[in-house]
Amino acid sequence: MDMPVSDTPAQAAVHLRRIERRFGEHRVIDGLDLDIAPGEFVALLGASGSGKTTLLRILNGLDRADGGEAEVPAAVATVFQEPRLMPWKRVWQNVTLGVRQADARKRALRALAEVRLSHRIHAYPATLSGGEAQRVALARGLVREPQLFLLDEPFAALDALTRIRMHALLLELWRQHRPAVLLVTHDINEAILLADRVLVLVDGRIAEDLRLDAPRPRQPDAAAESIRQRCLALLGVGGLPSHSSH
Amino acid sequence: MIRQALRSMPTRARATGRPRELGRTLALAYRLALRLASPLCILLLWELASRAGLVGSHIIAAPSQIGSTLWELLRSGELADHLLISLGRSLAGLSFGVSVGVALALVAGLSRVGEIAVDAPMQMLRTLPSLALVPLFILWLGVGEAMKIAMIAFGTAFPIYLTLFSGIRGVDAKLVEAGRTLGLTRLELIRHVILPGALPAFFVGLRFSLGLSWLVLVVVEQVNATEGIGFLAQDARDFARTDVIVICLLIYCLLGLVIDALVRALEHVTLAWRPSFIKGA
Numbered sequence: 001m002d003m004p005v006s007d008t009p010a011q012a013a014v015h016l017r018r019i020e021r022r023f024g025e026h027r028v029i030d031g032l033d034l035d036i037a038p039g040e041f042v043a044l045l046g047a048s049g050s051g052k053t054t055l056l057r058i059l060n061g062l063d064r065a066d067g068g069e070a071e072v073p074a075a076v077a078t079v080f081q082e083p084r085l086m087p088w089k090r091v092w093q094n095v096t097l098g099v100r101q102a103d104a105r106k107r108a109l110r111a112l113a114e115v116r117l118s119h120r121i122h123a124y125p126a127t128l129s130g131g132e133a134q135r136v137a138l139a140r141g142l143v144r145e146p147q148l149f150l151l152d153e154p155f156a157a158l159d160a161l162t163r164i165r166m167h168a169l170l171l172e173l174w175r176q177h178r179p180a181v182l183l184v185t186h187d188i189n190e191a192i193l194l195a196d197r198v199l200v201l202v203d204g205r206i207a208e209d210l211r212l213d214a215p216r217p218r219q220p221d222a223a224a225e226s227i228r229q230r231c232l233a234l235l236g237v238g239g240l241p242s243h244s245s246h
Numbered sequence: 247m248i249r250q251a252l253r254s255m256p257t258r259a260r261a262t263g264r265p266r267e268l269g270r271t272l273a274l275a276y277r278l279a280l281r282l283a284s285p286l287c288i289l290l291l292w293e294l295a296s297r298a299g300l301v302g303s304h305i306i307a308a309p310s311q312i313g314s315t316l317w318e319l320l321r322s323g324e325l326a327d328h329l330l331i332s333l334g335r336s337l338a339g340l341s342f343g344v345s346v347g348v349a350l351a352l353v354a355g356l357s358r359v360g361e362i363a364v365d366a367p368m369q370m371l372r373t374l375p376s377l378a379l380v381p382l383f384i385l386w387l388g389v390g391e392a393m394k395i396a397m398i399a400f401g402t403a404f405p406i407y408l409t410l411f412s413g414i415r416g417v418d419a420k421l422v423e424a425g426r427t428l429g430l431t432r433l434e435l436i437r438h439v440i441l442p443g444a445l446p447a448f449f450v451g452l453r454f455s456l457g458l459s460w461l462v463l464v465v466v467e468q469v470n471a472t473e474g475i476g477f478l479a480q481d482a483r484d485f486a487r488t489d490v491i492v493i494c495l496l497i498y499c500l501l502g503l504v505i506d507a508l509v510r511a512l513e514h515v516t517l518a519w520r521p522s523f524i525k526g527a
Binding site for chain 1: 420424425426427429438445
């Protein structure tokens with residue numbers, strides 16, 4: 001089935017209706033509807049195999065839906081769980097990769113300054129720490145001036161302290177550039193900390209769509225805790241004490 | 247001795263950091279000496295055995311005799327002539343072989359159709375010991391230069407093909423995906439992601455090919471040749487000149503080392519991004 005991919009008007013950055021994706025007999029995405037407003041920060045939770053990655057791959061064009069309609073902005077950037085930098089290119093060259101503007105290098109340096117890596121622009125990726133490499137990946141997304149920023153568990157492989165810093169950095173970049181963000185994560189606390197909306201994907205469909213209005217930076221409070229419990233229940237791990245992660 | 251040298255350095259130079267450089271050079275020399283110690287001992291034992299009459303010169307000549315013959319060959323320019331001829335043949339064959347290997351690997355590696363067309367025949371042909379083809383190549387191309395160069399080309403194409411093909415196919419699919427999300431076209435993907443990713447494998451193939459080119463050379467230069475290192479060795483065999491034979495073997499060794507160093511240098515430049523090189527630098 002044909003998927004119109006176009007610059008959507010201001011009312012929605014992402015507009016998905018009845019999206020389906022099958023692998024053999026298995027429906028990974030099964031009639032999924034999703035709207036994301038421009039500049040909205042959405043977190044997507046889901047157990048392994050719930051179709052999170054497939055949904056992301058449909059949004060960034062790595063995969064096609066078997067049915068339904070999808071409107072996605074032209075400028076989409078993706079940050080993966082691993083930085084996926086080209087090891088043979090220096091940091092700034094990784095950021096300019098695929099940037100068509102004449103002043104690509106200048107733009108790259110600006111983006112690298114925003115993620116506070118101006119001192120590492122000539123480094124090879126093998127010499128970066130995990131957090132630095134992921135910041136380069138953020139800069140590489142940022143330099144494309146995305147209307148939709150897809151983040152596929154970008155902080156899952158980082159240590160806890162680095163993750164806290166990356167959360168703050170991500171919020172700062174988001175405020176500065178206001179792309180629509182879809183953050184896929186396993187970490188309910190991360191979702192509650194960062195997002196305007198938390199979606200829970202179950203069996204290829206959005207099972208829950210929770211709005212969070214608390215101002216950032218957020219503290220764990222009763223409202224957050226009740227959202228936490230609802231998400232956990234939907235993910236099939238309900239009724240556990242609040243500090244166990246599974 | 248090292249310490250003495252350091253102590254005799256004027257203090258001003260030491261302040262400018264030159265002694266550190268000197269120290270590094272000395273450390274390098276020391277390591278080299280350590281590395282050479284055992285081979286030199288073996289050489290000494292060999293010389294002693296020859297002098298004592300334990301090993302006759304029809305078995306193997308004494309190192310000293312080999313040395314003087316080498317000097318003769320060098321002085322008369324005979325060795326240089328043979329060497330240049332051999333190098334020329336090797337380079338000519340290699341350039342054909344590497345070009346063909348690279349071209350076929352690109353065709354097979356970058357497209358399914360190409361793989362179907364190219365890979366099966368290449369995998370079948372590669373099982374042929376290339377030296378067994380000498381009779382056929384003689385029938386086709388005669389016993390002259392064309393046959394020799396064609397044999398080298400044939401032998402060296404396969405390592406390049408095999409390693410580059412698997413290198414291309416082995417490029418991390420996640421990087422290719424990342425490249426696609428960055429909006430790279432197919433050509434850009436090949437240029438910025440696939441080929442750089444396959445380069446380390448290519449160098450492995452290049453080393454094999456360079457080694458093979460000499461192997462093939464040794465054999466084909468014994469067919470109707472009047473010059474070249476292989477000829478020199480064969481000629482020496484006819485006159486039981488073990489000293490000349492050993493010199494030819496040494497030349498082969500030396501060339502192997504030189505070629506290896508060249509490839510290493512090339513890798514150092516083109517694969518500077520690899521963690522091992524970054525740390526070494």
